[in-house]
Amino acid sequence: MSDPIVELRHVSKAFGKIYAVRDVSLAINAREIVSLLGDNGAGKSTLTKIISGVHMPDEGEIFIKGQKLAHWNAARARRTGIETVYQDKALAEHQDVTRNIFMGREITTWLGFLDDRKQREQAEAIMRRIGFTSRVMSVHSTVASLSGGERQGVAIARALFFKADLIILDEPTTALSLTQSQEVLKFVERARQEGAAVLFISHNIFHAHQVADRVVIVDRGSVAAELRKEDLTAVELTELMQDVARGKEILARQNIRANTEALQGEINQASTPAPSDRRYPL
Amino acid sequence: MNISFQNAPQKEQKLSPASARAQGEIPTFLRQHRELVSALVFFVAMMTVFTIASPSVWLNSQSYTAVFVSLPIYIILTVSLVFVVVSSEIDLSFPSVVGVSALVFTELYLGGVNPFFCLVLAILCGGLAGLINGVLVCYVGLSSLVVTLGMNFFWAGFTQVLTNGYGAPLVSLQNTAFHNLFVGQLGLVPVQMFWAALFAVIGMLLFTRHKYGAYVRFVGDNPEAAREMGINVRKVKVVSFIYVGLASGFAGVLAILINNNFYPTTGSGYLLSVLAAIFVGGTPVGGGVGTVAGAVVGAFTVGFIESGIVAAGLTGFWTQLVYGIVIVLSLITHRINRPRHRRVGGW
Numbered sequence: 001m002s003d004p005i006v007e008l009r010h011v012s013k014a015f016g017k018i019y020a021v022r023d024v025s026l027a028i029n030a031r032e033i034v035s036l037l038g039d040n041g042a043g044k045s046t047l048t049k050i051i052s053g054v055h056m057p058d059e060g061e062i063f064i065k066g067q068k069l070a071h072w073n074a075a076r077a078r079r080t081g082i083e084t085v086y087q088d089k090a091l092a093e094h095q096d097v098t099r100n101i102f103m104g105r106e107i108t109t110w111l112g113f114l115d116d117r118k119q120r121e122q123a124e125a126i127m128r129r130i131g132f133t134s135r136v137m138s139v140h141s142t143v144a145s146l147s148g149g150e151r152q153g154v155a156i157a158r159a160l161f162f163k164a165d166l167i168i169l170d171e172p173t174t175a176l177s178l179t180q181s182q183e184v185l186k187f188v189e190r191a192r193q194e195g196a197a198v199l200f201i202s203h204n205i206f207h208a209h210q211v212a213d214r215v216v217i218v219d220r221g222s223v224a225a226e227l228r229k230e231d232l233t234a235v236e237l238t239e240l241m242q243d244v245a246r247g248k249e250i251l252a253r254q255n256i257r258a259n260t261e262a263l264q265g266e267i268n269q270a271s272t273p274a275p276s277d278r279r280y281p282l
Numbered sequence: 283m284n285i286s287f288q289n290a291p292q293k294e295q296k297l298s299p300a301s302a303r304a305q306g307e308i309p310t311f312l313r314q315h316r317e318l319v320s321a322l323v324f325f326v327a328m329m330t331v332f333t334i335a336s337p338s339v340w341l342n343s344q345s346y347t348a349v350f351v352s353l354p355i356y357i358i359l360t361v362s363l364v365f366v367v368v369s370s371e372i373d374l375s376f377p378s379v380v381g382v383s384a385l386v387f388t389e390l391y392l393g394g395v396n397p398f399f400c401l402v403l404a405i406l407c408g409g410l411a412g413l414i415n416g417v418l419v420c421y422v423g424l425s426s427l428v429v430t431l432g433m434n435f436f437w438a439g440f441t442q443v444l445t446n447g448y449g450a451p452l453v454s455l456q457n458t459a460f461h462n463l464f465v466g467q468l469g470l471v472p473v474q475m476f477w478a479a480l481f482a483v484i485g486m487l488l489f490t491r492h493k494y495g496a497y498v499r500f501v502g503d504n505p506e507a508a509r510e511m512g513i514n515v516r517k518v519k520v521v522s523f524i525y526v527g528l529a530s531g532f533a534g535v536l537a538i539l540i541n542n543n544f545y546p547t548t549g550s551g552y553l554l555s556v557l558a559a560i561f562v563g564g565t566p567v568g569g570g571v572g573t574v575a576g577a578v579v580g581a582f583t584v585g586f587i588e589s590g591i592v593a594a595g596l597t598g599f600w601t602q603l604v605y606g607i608v609i610v611l612s613l614i615t616h617r618i619n620r621p622r623h624r625r626v627g628g629w
Contacts, residue, residue: 054509088506088507090506094570099500103500104513105511112493
């Protein structure tokens, strides 16, 4: 089997004395949809920012398509084909939709001058393609004048525009209506069909379960559980999440311990079952 | 990738370019250039008042020629400073950088160096001062407001110490090709006005059409987003500081050429009027938005105030009072003509 698109090995990141991510190992394979679940402050966003190059981990190694990385930053991540839709959408409010879609990767003609017409045409095409257009919104609209859903559309359009190997969606359905959420989930499936892997972060367990091949639960900076979709239903996943939340002190800790041991070896080959509950394979 | 959205308003497609044109290009232009329009309206209104107060002066082209002698310095400084302000920083050190660049030019020229070469070195010296500002702000992490205030004192003092407060005549430059090329007269218009126009056009192109201008806006608008999208926020800001430095260097040389004399306080009078010109021109303090064209109009507004007051028969004592009125009134104009969704804030 070919190398995973992204592989983290024993990655840690601390802000001050507090570990946001501690000793996490995680691999995302080509054309795989991985859902990342976890409570607020569990380290989901930090983990995504490490993968997307915004944060450099304090410890651990990152492999991109089998290549170990020494210097890692956001520009490089985007060049290697990792696109991120950030939770805060990462949009510049006072600039128009076109400028935002091409932020950091403008189409230029000579001497770095922008090819405004080409950018506008392509922005129009992409916005039409994902269907996040409306009468009041055009590619000339300032982001500040858009609704939450429209902003999400712009952020997704940006990730979609550049053919990516891995698309990270950080809580993409949070601000959306029911229909719009379903569209986003469909988009995830589409992205896979077009050859991209997707890392899907959500608070909505049903969304996470619906799209995923694999579900990874993080708790307080560590991977608490890693399971395949077939192993449990969405309802069971909900129960598991509640267990993690309720029994944080006991259950989660056991899980983490079991996990860190299991993950010492190869990812996905963990043989140690959870000591607490065998229903949830690790 | 054709996702069909049952409920998404795909039928009511957004306006095609053709129908947008049918709605009228001019209103679109006005909407996209609100700040510039406000600044222009304000400038025209002010000049109308001045002309009514003293028609003989403002219907005579010579009055404009007189103003155009020193206006270019305001334009050059204002245009470059827009970039720093839009990147959500501020540079208060440029007046002294003007002075120190003028000193570099004078010392080298009086030392026998070719004036063209002196000019290049003076500009580079300004750029170096800008680089120092940028590094202190972006890499050391100091507040630009405070650190550039400090650098303003530093360079002013530096010039004073080196010159012992003495000026130096540059009469030998008069009527040389170098002098005529930069501050000569072409018909009714002082040549420096063309240099300023060139500088302003380059500034406008950089700001509206170039990647750098787009980056400056992103960085001022949402630095976190810019970083996440792979833009080197610090580098963009440092380049803006260097840009102001280079412009100050050029302005410094123009200033002493106009006077045929170096004086150690060269540049010290520009601080408040140039800052005023930017905000009168419609660039708000919050970062992320701004207009170079508006800033040029702002420089015109500020440049004409003093002559306008004197021509109206008021004493020079009125200047500051009228400055104050003009600045506050123009900010009110911009406030009225602001899109609803724009946030209010900044320093």
